[in-house]
Structure formats: C-alpha cells, structure tokens
Amino acid sequence: MVTTTLAISAILSIIFGILILVWPRFLNYFVALWLIITGLLNLLGGYIVI
Numbered sequence: 001m002v003t004t005t006l007a008i009s010a011i012l013s014i015i016f017g018i019l020i021l022v023w024p025r026f027l028n029y030f031v032a033l034w035l036i037i038t039g040l041l042n043l044l045g046g047y048i049v050i
Helices: 002-024 026-042
Strands: none
Touching: 002 026
C-alpha cells in the first residue's frame, strides 16, 4: 500500500509545516517525530494497524 503511505506522509508534511511556522522552536521535536513515523510506516510496509 504505497499510496496509503504517500497520502499519510503528505498530510503529515502539511501539518508539521504549519506547526513549525507557528512554533519554530519545536522544530527538533517535529523532525524527530516525523522520522519516527516515516520509519514505522516503511517498516510496516504501508499497513497501519490500529
């Protein structure tokens, strides 16, 4: 499910981009969270288990 991963990545990019514009001092946390989320999505192969 590559499209699912790409859609989630695009949505997260927009959300994190807006949050960084609003609170620039939290850039390190957003980047770390982004790396963790994309790493987990790639390890799971695009499947989200809830």
